[in-house]
Amino acid sequence: xxxxxxxxxxxxxxxxxxxxxxxxxxxxxxxxxxxxxxxxxxxxxxxxxxxxxxxxxxxxxxxxxxxxxxxxxxxxxxxxxxxxxxxxxxxxxxxxxxxxxxxxxxxx
Amino acid sequence: xxxxxxxxxxxxxxxxxxxxxxxxxxxxxxxxxxxxxxxxxxxxxxxxxxxxxxxxxxxxxxxxxxxxxxxxxxxxxxxxxxxxxxxxxxxxxxxxxxxxxxxxxxxxxxxxxxxxxxxxxxxxxx
Numbered sequence: 001x002x003x004x005x006x007x008x009x010x011x012x013x014x015x016x017x018x019x020x021x022x023x024x025x026x027x028x029x030x031x032x033x034x035x036x037x038x039x040x041x042x043x044x045x046x047x048x049x050x051x052x053x054x055x056x057x058x059x060x061x062x063x064x065x066x067x068x069x070x071x072x073x074x075x076x077x078x079x080x081x082x083x084x085x086x087x088x089x090x091x092x093x094x095x096x097x098x099x100x101x102x103x104x105x106x107x108x
Numbered sequence: 109x110x111x112x113x114x115x116x117x118x119x120x121x122x123x124x125x126x127x128x129x130x131x132x133x134x135x136x137x138x139x140x141x142x143x144x145x146x147x148x149x150x151x152x153x154x155x156x157x158x159x160x161x162x163x164x165x166x167x168x169x170x171x172x173x174x175x176x177x178x179x180x181x182x183x184x185x186x187x188x189x190x191x192x193x194x195x196x197x198x199x200x201x202x203x204x205x206x207x208x209x210x211x212x213x214x215x216x217x218x219x220x221x222x223x224x225x226x227x228x229x230x231x232x233x234x
Contacts, residue, residue, distance in 0.1 A: 031212040033220035035153075042203055042224040043153065049210060054222065086153055090218030095167055097143070097219065102152040 002091045004100035005069075011106045012077045020103045022087035023069035030089040032070040034063055037102075038083045046085075047072060074105070082107045110134040112142075112204055112225035120194050122234045127190040130204035130225050137185040138162040141207040143221060144178065144189045146200040158207065159187055194232045201227040 005023040012018040022032060032050050035043035045054050047063035050070070060075045074081050087100040115129040130142060144156040157168035159178040166178045177190045187204060205221035212218055 029214040031210060031215065031218055031220075035221070037153075042227050043205075043221070044224070045220065045222050048208070048220050048222070049212075084152075088220060090215070090220070092216045092218060096169065097155050097221075099153050099155065 001094065002089070002098045004087055004089065004098055006085075006087060006100035006103045008101075009104040009106055011108055012074075013108045014077055014079060016077055018074040018077050018081070018105055020072040020074075020085050020087075020105065021069040022071070022100050024089065024098075027068050027070050027089070028065055030065075032063065032065045033088045034061075034072045035086045035088065036083045037086065043086065077105075077107055079107050081105060110206065110223045112206060112223055114202075114204060114225040114228045117229040117231070119231045119233065122195050122232060124194050124232075125190060125192045126194060126230055127188055128202055128204075128228045128230070129186055129188050131184065131186045132206070133185060135206075137182060140209075141219065142178075142180075142187040143205050143207050143219075144202060145205060146202045147227075148197070148200040151200075153203075156189070156202070161187065191230075194230075196232050196234055198230060198232045201229050203227050 034047040036046045037043040046057050050065040051063040062073050064071050084102045086102045111133045113131045138161045143158040145153050161180045175192050180187045204225040206223040207219040208222040
């Protein structure tokens, strides 16, 4: 079955840029979506279709899927960006979503 | 506005079953699949299964076959997930999520989750 690989954690200083990777076999042929989950809260969609942002998501969050891995970039990181981030694709062969194990973003 | 509101926390004994509800509002209920995901303490998100509210058709993750049942009541725009034969490994937060469909040029139709319920904590004790 299809597997997505994410680093367990990424550390970044406030004001700097955090890049979260999501690797998978030929991931460029799939649409990648990203969720942010803060402690004790439900996940929130922050990027869909590789690089689209839902209403209300700041422009500081951007996605890219031009090769392996796909990436979620958070520019000008703030303390409020500290959360777990999950990438997701759809496996059309088995009609299931596939999720990465999540990356914890730590703001130093 | 779109809302998914789940039923409250549950405490169950091993071997029992639990039924969690997800009441939707703010959109056409039959137009969007509802998926269920779970998150064990300190762990990532795991897909449990999905339901098409229009037809009632379900699709479950293989590890839950025979132990999960998803149903809906279209009159009150609510989806239910029942999990049977509970054990301590089922202790987790369960989320319902609305699936948005898209078409990708190289991989066909897919779904992502644009709205989520607040989560329901299930605690299973022996």
